Amino acid sequence: MAVADDALARLADEPVDHRFKGLPPDAEGLTVGALTAQRRSLFTGGFTTPVLTLSAEALDHNLALMERWSAGHGLAFAPHGKTSMAPSLFARQLAHGAWGITAAMPGQVRVYRAFGVRRIFLANQVVDAAALRWLAGELAADPGFRLVVYVDSVRGVELMDAALRGAGAGRPLDVVVELGATGGRTGVRTAADAGLVADAVAGAETLRLVGVAGYEAEIPDADEARIRAWVRDLTSLAVEFDAAGRFAGVEEIVVSAGGSSWFDAVAEVFGELPELSAPVLKLLRSGAYVTHDDGQYRRKTPFARHPAEGALRPAFRLWTQCVSRPEPGRAYLNAGKRDAPYDLGFPEAQVVRSGRDGAERPADRMTVTGLADQHAFVTLPDDDPLEVGDWVGLGISHPCTAFDKWPMIPVVDAGGTVTEYVRTFF
Numbered sequence: 001m002a003v004a005d006d007a008l009a010r011l012a013d014e015p016v017d018h019r020f021k022g023l024p025p026d027a028e029g030l031t032v033g034a035l036t037a038q039r040r041s042l043f044t045g046g047f048t049t050p051v052l053t054l055s056a057e058a059l060d061h062n063l064a065l066m067e068r069w070s071a072g073h074g075l076a077f078a079p080h081g082k083t084s085m086a087p088s089l090f091a092r093q094l095a096h097g098a099w100g101i102t103a104a105m106p107g108q109v110r111v112y113r114a115f116g117v118r119r120i121f122l123a124n125q126v127v128d129a130a131a132l133r134w135l136a137g138e139l140a141a142d143p144g145f146r147l148v149v150y151v152d153s154v155r156g157v158e159l160m161d162a163a164l165r166g167a168g169a170g171r172p173l174d175v176v177v178e179l180g181a182t183g184g185r186t187g188v189r190t191a192a193d194a195g196l197v198a199d200a201v202a203g204a205e206t207l208r209l210v211g212v213a214g215y216e217a218e219i220p221d222a223d224e225a226r227i228r229a230w231v232r233d234l235t236s237l238a239v240e241f242d243a244a245g246r247f248a249g250v251e252e253i254v255v256s257a258g259g260s261s262w263f264d265a266v267a268e269v270f271g272e273l274p275e276l277s278a279p280v281l282k283l284l285r286s287g288a289y290v291t292h293d294d295g296q297y298r299r300k301t302p303f304a305r306h307p308a309e310g311a312l313r314p315a316f317r318l319w320t321q322c323v324s325r326p327e328p329g330r331a332y333l334n335a336g337k338r339d340a341p342y343d344l345g346f347p348e349a350q351v352v353r354s355g356r357d358g359a360e361r362p363a364d365r366m367t368v369t370g371l372a373d374q375h376a377f378v379t380l381p382d383d384d385p386l387e388v389g390d391w392v393g394l395g396i397s398h399p400c401t402a403f404d405k406w407p408m409i410p411v412v413d414a415g416g417t418v419t420e421y422v423r424t425f426f
Helices: 005-011 032-038 056-072 087-095 106-114 129-141 154-166 191-202 224-243 263-270 296-300
Strands: 051-055 101-103 119-125 146-151 173-178 207-213 253-257 280-284 316-327 330-333 348-353 360-362 367-371 376-379 391-395 408-412 418-423
Touching (some): 005 087, 032 418, 087 101, 087 106, 129 146, 146 154, 154 173, 191 224, 224 253, 224 263, 253 263, 263 280
Parallel strands (some): 119 146, 207 253, 253 280
Antiparallel strands (some): 051 316, 316 330, 330 376, 348 391
């Protein structure tokens, strides 16, 4: 599987202009490809602050690690594309063995298809008739396009079937029954409810039941025991459906789960699945791994529980400047809620780069205590040498709400050279 090379190549022809914050103002009028070829320094090449960057080395490491880990645990991998919405990263994920890319919404599927993604797992029930008509058209236009979509209610099945019939769908849409948890997010709550949804799918000529799926991280009060119990409920549902002949005629049975916090437990329980009537596609959907972070996922990644299996590396760094030190113990940086995620914790001050001579030192005595729209509030000792004009590098928590603030993100190597630019589509 691969992203269309011509579509990616056209990204290099995009002009650099006012749409892309942080990029050098003197690059106005150049194409992205021409700017990339200049291999400018992030610090002396005209970039303005704030500017969000990605580490080239961390990206390479994380992509390779999850490829090895998934293969080693017998899992197929469809990383969640909503994390980055970056086709160049999709291409790299697919090149590292991904089965396909996961989406949450039909609008994301449109982006994926614009860049030629051929296998998409849509982890949501779609009841929007206009979106379903478009999906039917994509399936009709490309016999090689594989799409798998959630269903979680009889009414949802009715709406999907009506829209697809109205669109004259020529081949059935593959669906999986979503299992949820009481008090959690979407998905049926019981095996009996799952059976009713499966019965409804069986009665709809426009749909074909190919498996079961869900998202374990939204289980209330989740811990390892609850996660494993829920995943066993999911695999038991697959076994029960298969024994009842609900997957008759399918080429492979899809069993899918796995966010970025509990994929170790998912892999363990998926490994217990008995042989079924068709090959089983055990599909993991973690997305945050590609950049990791310095907060939420640093704490929650399964690699923290299993260090012998490797370690992901945080790839994001938000470079800001100190713009004010108006009182002892307080400084202000020129990045705020419009630039940094804050839903799962404030950014972490990591490094200071002198505005005078470029010398770097740890920022371990500095703490970000709040964010306004365009400012970060920092506490630090009265005698800290931070001065106005110094650059401050911040680590972030939650990549999903960092990518969407930046339509163009420089990728920087260990020496500070910008080697490429990642374009996002939100």
